[in-house]
Each structure stands twice: as C-alpha cells, then as structure tokens.
Amino acid sequence: MTIFLTTGSIYLVFILNEEGPLRILFNLLTFAGIYGLAAIGLNVHFGLTGLLNFGHASFMGVGAYVTLLLIPHAAGREGEITDTGLTFFPALVIGIIAAALFGLLLGLPAIRLRGDYLAIVTIAAAEIFRLLVRDLESVTGGVYGIINFSESLQIYKPEFLINFSERFELNSSQMWVGLLSWISIFIVLILLRRLTNSPWGRALRAVREDEDAVRALGKNAIWLKLQSFMLGAGIAGLAGVFLAFNYGSLQTTTFVPLLTFYVWAIMILGGVGSLTGPIFGSIIFWVIISETDRLAQLIFENANGQQLAGVRFILVGLLIMLLMIFRPSGLLGKKEELLLDVKSS
Amino acid sequence: MLKVHNLRKRFGGVKAVDIDNITFEQNQLTSIIGPNGAGKTTFFDLISGFTEGDEGKVFLNEKNITNSQPFSIARQGMVRTFQLTKVFDRMTVIENMMFSGSNTKNDSLFRSLMKLSTQKNNENLIREKAFEIMKDLNIDHMADSYARELSGGQKKLLELGRSIINDPKILLLDEPLAGVNPKLAEEILSIIQKLSDQGITIIMVEHNIEAVMKISERVVVLAEGSVIADGNPEKVRKDPKVIEAYLGSGNE
Amino acid sequence: MIEQFGNGLLLGIIISVASVALSLLYGVTRIVNFAHGEIIALGAIMTLFFSNPIDSKILFLDRFAPLGINFSISIVIAILICGIFGGLLEIFLFRPLRKSEVGNIAVLVVTIGLSIFFRHLYLLFATGRVQNFPLELERRQTYLFFDMTPRNFQVLIAGLIVMIFIGLFLSYTKIGKAMRAVRDSNELANVSGINSDNIILFTWIASSMLAGLAGIFQAIINDVRYNMGFLILLLIFAGTVLGGIGTSFGAMVGGLLIGIFVQVSVALPFMEGHTEAKNAVALAIMILILLFRPQGIFGQKERIS
Secondary structure, three states: OHHHHHHHHHHHHHHHOOOOHHHHHHHHHHHHHHHHHHHHHHHHHHHHOOOOOOOHHHHHHHHHHHHHHHOOEEEOOOOOEEOOOOOHHHHHHHHHHHHHHHHHHHHHHHOOOOHHHHHHHHHHHHHHHHHHHHHOHHHHOOOOOEEOOOHHHHOOOOHHHHHHHHHHOOOHHHHHHHHHHHHHHHHHHHHHHHHHOOHHHHHHHHHHHOHHHHHHOOOOHHHHHHHHHHHHHHHHHHHHHHHHHHHOOEOOOOOOHHHHHHHHHHHHHHOOOOOOHHHHHHHHHHHHHHHHHHHHHHHOOOOOHHHHHHHHHHHHHHHHHHHHHHOOOOOOOOHHHOHHHOOOO | OEEEEEEEEEEOOEEEEEEEEEEEOOOOEEEEEOOOOOOHHHHHHHHOOOOOOOEEEEEEOOEEOOOOOHHHHHHOOEEEOOOOOOOOOOOEHHHHHHHHHOOHHHHOHHHHHHOOHHHHHHHHHHHHHHHHHHHHHOOHHHOOOEHHHOOHHHHHHHHHHHHHOOOOOEEEEEOOOOOOOHHHHHHHHHHHHHHHHOOOEEEEEOOOHHHHHHHOOEEEEEEOOEEEEEEOHHHHHHOHHHHHHHHHOOOO | OHHHHHHHHHHHHHHHHHHHHHHHHHHHHOOOOOOHHHHHHHHHHHHHHHHOOOOOOOOEOOOEOOOOOOHHHHHHHHHHHHHHHHHHHHHHHHHHHHHOOOOHHHHHHHHHHHHHHHHHHHHHHHOOOOEOOOOOOOOOEEEOOEEEOHHHHHHHHHHHHHHHHHHHHHHHOHHHHHHHHHHHOHHHHHHOOOOHHHHHHHHHHHHHHHHHHHHHHHHHHOOEOOOHHHHHHHHHHHHHHHHOOOOHHHHHHHHHHHHHHHHHHOOOHHHOOOHHHHHHHHHHHHHHHHHHOOOOOOOOOOOOO
C-alpha cells in the first residue's frame, strides 16, 4: 500500500507538471531526502525512546552552523570573509558531533522531565537558539545569512552527475546534495536497524514502555535516554548541513519551529517507530506540499507569497491532526507498537 | 542484611512512614501486612530509592543506600516489583526477560553497533537462562507474545521472572498475589517459597492473610506508618493490637 | 528601568490572563493546549473584523470588508465567539478523543496540529500584515510611577478586575468549586455527583473566552497579527510554570512576573543591542524553574519527572 502511494504520488508529479517534471521531481526528492533524514533522527527520539522533542530544528541548526563556520564562507554581504578553513568532511564530522553535544547539553537537565514538560522545554530551547542566531549577526550574517560556502562540497561533485544533470537540464549542485542525503539515509538506516534489534535498542524500547520498571531492574534510564537523544540530534545535525547546502545560503530564518513541525508531520505520516517510514512519509509529504502549492495558486489569485505559504501550513496542520486522530500508526507504523496511545506517565 | 533506622516520610500533613528501627536478616521470608494506607508501598518506595525520605537511613549489607538511585540499589542486589504490574506491554515476553537479563555492558551502544560476537554469545546465554526461568514459571509457551496479551496472573509471573533472572539477593514483592485467581495464587506462592529455599531474602507486601500465614517466617504489621507488631505468624495473628488495627479500619 | 516596569505590567497582564486560561484548562483536562495562542488571536482578529471601518483598506479573505460595528460591542461578540469556538472544540474534538482513550501525548500533538492549522487560516483570512483596532492614538500619562496611555491603563485595571473575579469565582461559586474538584481528582468528583463532562465543557468555554480577552488586550496594547498568539505562547508557558502549574493564583502571579522580567531585562547592561532576545530571558527562567523548582512558586509537588 505504501509503495503504491509513493509511486502514485511520484506519478502525480509527472501528470500535474507538463513543463520540466524531471526538474521538479528531483528538486522534490532532494528535499524529501533531507527531511527524511531529519525525520529518521526524530524517530530515534520519539519512535524508539518516547521522547517528545519539539525543538528538532535547533539540532539541525547547530549541525549546520558549526559545519559552515568551519569551512570557508562569508557572513553576509558585508560580513567577514573567512578564506580558509577545514575541508568539508572533517567539518561535517565536527558539526554532527556538535549537534550531538547540544543534545547532551539540552538533555542533561531536560530528559528527567515528564513528556509534556519536555516538549515545552525543547520548544523553549529551540526558541532561544533561534533568537541567538538572529542576534549574533556578525557571525550568522544577518539578513543575508552565511553564503559562499558551497564550493567546499561541490568540488567533490562526480563527473557522471554533472553529465547526467546537463542532459536533463537539472541543477547538478542540488543533485549532488540530494544524492548525498539519500546515501546518508541508506547508511544511517543500516546502522539503526542494527541498533534497534540489538540489546541497546531493546533497552531503549523498555525505557519507552516503563521507566520505573527499567530502574527497578538495575538500569540507568536517564543515561539511556541521553544516548538516544544525542544519536537523534547527531542525525538531525547531518540533515541540517545538507539543508544549508541545498539552499546555498544559511539564513537566520531557516531553523525555526515550522521546520520542526514539518519533520513531525513526516514522521507521523511515515509511521512512528518504523525505520523506513520517514522515507516514504517524506516523499509523499513533499509531493502533497508542492502540488497543493500550485493548487493554492489557482484558487487564491490575490493572495501574496506569504499567504500561499500559509496554505501549505494549513495542510500540514490538518495532516498532523487527521493522522493523529484516525491513523496514528501512519503508513508503516506497527499497530501493536502504537506509541501514541501511551498516556504520559 | 537490610537495616532501616529512623525512617520517616510525610505527605503534606499526613504521616506515611514512621519507623524507628527494623532489620531484615538474610534468607528470611518476611511479609508486611497492614490495613490500606498503612504505608507499606511507601516503605518499599523508600528503601528501593523511588522516594526520598524526610529523614532516616537505610543500609544494605552495611552499605548506606539512603537516597541512592533506584537502579544503583537494584544493581546491588535488591530488586522490587510493583503493585500494578509493570511489564513492557509492547515487547514480547522473551524480550522482557532478556532485557532484564542483559547487563549494562551488554546493552552498550558501541557493542550493539559493532555487533561484536561476544555480545552475540552473551545474548544466547541470556536467552537460555530466560527460557529456564520461563519454563519454571510456566510462561515459556507465551515467549513470543506481546506482554500486553498476557493475563493478569501471567503478567505477575513475568514480572517475577524478570526480577530473578539476575540472581538478586533481596526481593521486594509488592502484592504478588493481587488480582490473581486462587489456583494461580497457589502456584505463585509455591514459587516464592522455592525462591526463599534457594537462599533469596524475600520481603513481601500482601493483603492475602492466608497466604501470608502459610509461608512467612516472620510477619511485620504496619498501621499508620508505624510497626505495631513483628514476629512469627502465629504470635502476630493473636496480637490484640493487630486485630484492632484491622477491625478498626474495617478491613479484611 | 521604571519605564520598562510599566511596559512589563502591560505585557504581564496579557500573559496573566492567558496563563490563567491555560492553567484552568490544564488543571481540569490535563491537556497542554498548544493551540491556546490561536484562541487568543481569534479574539483579536474577530474584534478587528467586526470593528474596523467598512472602508478599511485591508480585506478579509481578500473579499470581505470589515463590519464597522461599535468597538465595545465588537469585543463582546468576539469573546462570545471564542467561547463558542472552545465549546465546539471540546464537543467535536476533545471529548471524542477523551472517550476513545487516546493518550495525552497524542492529544498534545493534535493541539499542535490544530495550532498550525488555525494560525495559517488566520493568515489567509486576515493577511500577514500588522493591523490595529480603530482606536484613536493617545498620549501617555503618568499613573503612580508609570507612564502609559489611558487606554492601556484601563486595560491593566480591567485585567486585574477580571483576575479578582476569577479568583472569587473559583473559591465561592458552586461551579468554581466543582472545577477545582475535577482538577484535584476526576474520579472523586464523578463519585460525588459532579458531571465532569459538563464541567470540562464549561472550562473550555471559560478558558477560551479568557484567552480571547487576553488577545484583545494584546491587540489594544500592541497590534493584531496572525501569529500573535504563537508569539506569546512560550511566554504564557513560562508564566504558568513560574507561578505553579495547576494553580490559577500561581498563573496570575507568574504571568505578571514574566511580563515584568521580560521588559525589565531590556534595561539590563548585557542586553544592550540585543533587545529582541528579551524573550529568551523569560524562556531561560522557565527552563531553570523546571529544573530546580518544577512546582513553581505556588504549585504543589506534582510528578514532573
């Protein structure tokens, strides 16, 4: 059923777009890959461990900012130009570790809190992050953001990709980012599958079920939750880096709560707790979003850009609600493992 | 083996636990009884680290465990069960057991990622031990069922199995027979007896007076947070203070 | 700094009223309503729609002109609409969810979806532009130690009166006591003959009306935006946490304090040039409280972790 829906929605892209469907498709797939990766990280938090993290965007942001600040870049049009720096992959590794450490930093105090309080704290932390980013203009580039960094990644762009892109009139830089994010998804999923079926994964699922019992049986539930928090944060950091490279610039308005809500919608759609759910959820989600964007343009002729974007979010909100109410297991979630009827203890 | 001094706990204005001194010897089978609200579960919470006392000290094998973390106390050999069974609903019975049987080193993220063969061997050993215990408890046929599908009594058995797979020194059983049909209660009772014979110190909170009288070597009676009787079952049964405590509160 | 204190009181009264509304709802239903901000905004936007002059430049939903009704009447109608909105939410959404035993986590996520949905519906409806009520500009005057416009001062007084009224209501009326009973223990309340479904419905309506009022206050003091509720939602959480979850008095005090902290922090030396980050101060306070004194100032030790 899921495969059907996914291929169906991809097919839809072709039907609804007479001009350049391939370009739209690959653009969409790139976003799907990046957000899918982020959703996989969130799934480690919520699906595997039961942690209500509503500040996911800030983990993505930390990964992105740390990585970008380490490679050659410029902070805004009038900002400092940093000519030297690390090459991409070392900077990426550091960025991911930074995101994981941010997870540790946030988690140390927050992870003891009950579900709904953890949600509030993570939102608050993400908001503080957003405000900091906005305020530290000299570092983050103010209105223009951080720019002139793409080269660090694009120099590794393979020949075959450039040729392929030329043939089909695609943006090879974006294709490269997209390809890398899908490869990352593949690698991360292999590792996660190993982990979830392992004693570690079992321990985390037990924590999700009943922390008190876990403690009574001699295990440190808090440390287990922290590990999962850091792991999911690191994955999110990776996704954040790809997002920045996809845009070619890192705006202070990129890593905001709305981003977190997108990722949540994708995770729920794909199926909480399902390893591959986020992939399908992401693809279908992005098809829905991009196609209804065009639908909205037809219906609301007078609306400005901001309002059209609003339609997108109306859908996201509706999607989240309907899924939670009628099909909380999403596409691929296991009904027996339905997390969402757990009362917050 | 387990010593408690001056343990006091209040909730708001209500005195929940108020115990001067009590000691539990090794390999004893003690039951704690008392009318509802006497502080029995709070007592368990206090000694197992789930609640902080207002004052007092708890010693396990001469080591001060007052206000230690629950998981640390459990690792030192004192494992407790809960009044309302806490099995892991959305995990299978065998997963429940193996989770408990796996120690922190075996659970480690690194080892799980690297899929070390030592971990694989360990898991096999744990699985074997788990099945042994499940067979003794008669729940091995449910190994692959989700724990939520078990009957109330089977859940109690699972919780019991989970708590003994690591060879604990002391077992704190909170109402192991609550809500269980009489036949199963007999089984559980004989299992508890067997565990005691094997050398485990057992402290049991129970309302089922018959069962208590049948297998306990010692009975401690709590009322309004304090110990009002402490001795062998026969003596306690005839103690006028105990009778009054139960009649007075209209219980049992 | 005195000037900021006055601003802080104004911000505080908005957050106060909104916090009490949120706290009442949470106490009785145990739901953290992330869509609370949108009910706040509803009050303001409805008032805008009713009261703006008919020849106003901005059209609602790109085609409807505002109705040009008397301002005071508009306020009343808007608050009533908020109450009805809350009631409908309870009857058609949250009651069925409650009956089907969906967990709190799921309901929380539903409220988040709700908030995203409505907030952007407002965007379509009222445009993304900052708008204002059709009120005359006023000059600031001095009241005690603070300078503020007469209208804002009226809002402040009105807010305080509303709070006193709520306090009295909860303590002395039958419904108020019933609400507190359900808050303290749903089962006991049911057993003693209180229909908790009705109480919950009443709470939703009352909480929504209060939220709408808070939005109107916010619109008078500041302006009307489609995301005005979302902007102060975190501050409302902070106020509720600071004052103590589950106590209305705590929410009142906490809300006022947060408002004052936020504005006064602008005057602090390290905040120079970073006044936009003043909210971060309140959020940091909230996080610290949750860590070290989760029951807040007046709350009781509930299981927070």
